[in-house]
Amino acid sequence: MNRKELDPEASPGAEFGQRLRTLRDERGWTQDELGVRMGCSGTHISAVETGRRPPTARFAASADRALGTGDQFERRSRAVRNTALLEGFPEYVKHEGVAVEIRLFNMGIIPGLLQTSEYAQALTRGDVRRGAITPEQADERVSFLAKRQASLTRPGPPMVLVVMDESCIRRPIGGSGVMDAQLASLIDFAELPNTVLQVAPFDMGERRPFNLPVNLLTLVDRSMVAYAETHAQGHVDRESAAVLPLLTAYHQLQAESLSQAASVAMINEVRKGTP
Template identity: 70%
Template sequence: MVNRKALDPETSPAQAFGQRLRQARDERGWTQDELAVRMGLTGSHVSAVETGRRPPTNRFARSADRALGTGDKFERMTRALKNTSLLEGFTDFVTHEVRAVEIRLFELGIVPGLLQTPEYAAAITTGAVRRGAITEQQAEERLTLLTKRQASLERTPPPLVYVVLDESCIRRVVGGPRVMAEQLDRLAAFAELPSTVVQVAPFDLGERRSFDLPVTLVALPDRSHMAYAESAQQGRLERDMRFVQPLLTAYHQLQAEALSQAASVAMIEKVRKGTP
């Protein structure tokens, strides 16, 4: 079939669900529209779920099971998807992040995942396990996905990555002095890459800091933009430019207020000297 989107079930639970749905549909020789009619939905809705652009709901899964005669196969997959440690909207976002041509990050408190060393990332997830926030299996899920996300930065050509770190990201010690020292070295090395810009938003920026929560903005190959932001309880992927454009503007304002890359690297190295 021409222009059929390839699905990678290892990328996210949503892509795994979509691959199984496509396989079951193909086995019956149905088009997406034909399946949609049997489910009482639109073909565009089925297409969005099948390609991982829209997460499946319990209602969608039950309708798919009835239409395809698969018992409770898809409903069980949806329950497993809901039980993931990843916030709602994040797995959907990752499918876009791995093909973005530009990525803009702002983070508070911890170094963004894309820039974390394995030891730093492991310390973060270990802390969550000890608090009972996630299970060991869920911690492994997070680390596996992080490795794949970081690998996507090494594609050719690489995406342009702009990073603004609140000063708390480099001051907060995670994993002990050695792990933190290696993480700061990683930040300094990342700043030297030709496709990256790393800046620090110092504490004295005060009310001039544009964001109070972490935010990620991506530009896709077709030059469309989307934003992902999250709180402790949920994540939200925004595609509507009426809402994305103000975030882009705020990000550019933040970049103008933050330290230059040279001054930022100097601050990171100064903090690094205070660690073994």
Template identity: 65%
Template sequence: MVNRRELDPEAGPAAAFGARMRRLREEQRWTQEELAEKLGYSSQHVSAVETARKPPTLRFSRKLDQVFGLASSTDTLERDWRQLRHSALLEGFPEYVKYEGQAAEIRLFQIGLIPGLLQTPEYARAVAEGDVRRGAITPEQADERVAFLANRQAALVRPRSPMVLVVMDESCLHHTVGGTAVMDHQLQRLVEVASLPNWVIHVSPFGIGARRSFDLPMYLLTMPDLSVVAYAESQLRGHVERETAAVLPLLTAYHQLQAEALPQAASVAMIHEVRKGTP
């Protein structure tokens, strides 16, 4: 088959939906064009959903169930769509985490919240419970999110631990999460981690203004083969980028941000000052 794009169901809920859709289509020996005709959609739309370039809609999922004879079953594509809509993890993030677990160097920029890899369990739980109160996720999904983060943190402890370089916007230190006791322990955790040989922590102060390179979280991974993987996210989804032409400008911007940020000693001093404001 020409230009067949391989699917990774573990890359996220949309990828899992598309992989199942392709499997069901191929079991019927239908082409994308034939399925599109049965659905009343264009073949381009079918291809985009199947390869996770476009998210499915409720109407599209129900049409698939009708065409594949799943409408009266308990394992419908509509059910998969609802799980996709309410997934605890942002689309694209599971794919990123697979690379993170193998990276030789990890570079992070975070704004507003302490980066996940540095969060204490209490801080992570408070963040997840905030999302529950807003109705963004369920309590069960909050548990899933906290457990997923704990596994990410544990994956950093390996025979050859990665070098982790973190730039935090100053807002991360002032955004109170979980109350003063939780924040006190979280800030102490930052100080402790900064003393480890494979961690470097910088604070990007408010004073750098427009010289801050990024307005959204940014993750850059250097892999053992020296290739670089980038991950960025919006409010709706995350995106993994591996093309060198797209990644290198992001790496340059990160280096520029590090140059503008406070050195580690000054960053730790700022964390101590902020911590003095907590009981």
């Protein structure tokens, strides 16, 4: 029987699933048998064990009763629900930290790796005001971003290729001062020897191949990793059948986008308030 291998360090959800599977295996129970004891289906057990479904407080309490683990799973489930990071994203970041090439496409906001701390803080403050995250989760996001950005300055840094939709540089975040500093930081980024920065202009229209953000990594062994996310969950894919079409589309995106020189010129125009 094929079983998905789990990395308990990838996220709190993966750790929860791994622990649930381990204790179930120790008792010699199938997923269906544990499901009967917990009052749910074996399919539900499978989804939680493999990280495809986050554990609710009710599910965790049922697991503790069925497995005799006190409040162990209830405490673990709180960690899953309280994290500010999407399921799957920590796994992607582990690959990102050792990648030799990073390709990014973003819409609406500046990609995280290029955000100034003030810009990132403005975004998280907005999430806090809407009640989407807590102040503690906001701090976690900003701290986690700083760690990601530090990997770009390691010895032998990766080649970083970034295409941003024009909306990224025209959408004001954090007020004029924060935005001006962010745009200036983009220009500095474009001058680095291991970077390429391009803007996909609005008039690209339907020729733009992506309508969602794209993250593509090339690892030391030349294998590739793709990361995509919905509002609720992120997903890492290493299957070439899924990744290679994204790489082809990314090359097409670069060909249709402004050159780096033209992109920097557009950023400077936005800084000056030129329409």
